[in-house]
Amino acid sequence: MLTSVEGTYRNGRVELTEQPTDVHEGTRVIVTFMRSNEIDLASQGINEAQAEILQSHLATFADDWDSPEISIYDNYDAAKTNL
Numbered sequence: 001m002l003t004s005v006e007g008t009y010r011n012g013r014v015e016l017t018e019q020p021t022d023v024h025e026g027t028r029v030i031v032t033f034m035r036s037n038e039i040d041l042a043s044q045g046i047n048e049a050q051a052e053i054l055q056s057h058l059a060t061f062a063d064d065w066d067s068p069e070i071s072i073y074d075n076y077d078a079a080k081t082n083l
Contacts, residue, residue, distance in 0.1 A: 003020050003021075003022070003023055005017070005018055005019075005020045006018070009033065014031055022075070039051075
């Protein structure tokens with residue numbers, strides 16, 4: 001299972017913006033450094049105009065994705081096996 005949590009790198013340490021749930025002390029992690037607010041569109045196979053269209057289409061889902069109720073799907077596969 002993978003859990004993603006946003007954070008910031010400062011003074012040789014990663015500061016998480018939120019505490020992950022269901023993660024035990026000592027769990028191994030992989031840290032990926034991203035350039036702030038820069039996305040290489042060409043590496044994603046789209047140009048700037050296509051990205052703007054995609055962003056406008058996905059914006060309609062933002063309220064749903066950010067709602068607390070959507071968290072029920074965070075562990076969907078595990079919940080499905082418990083049925």
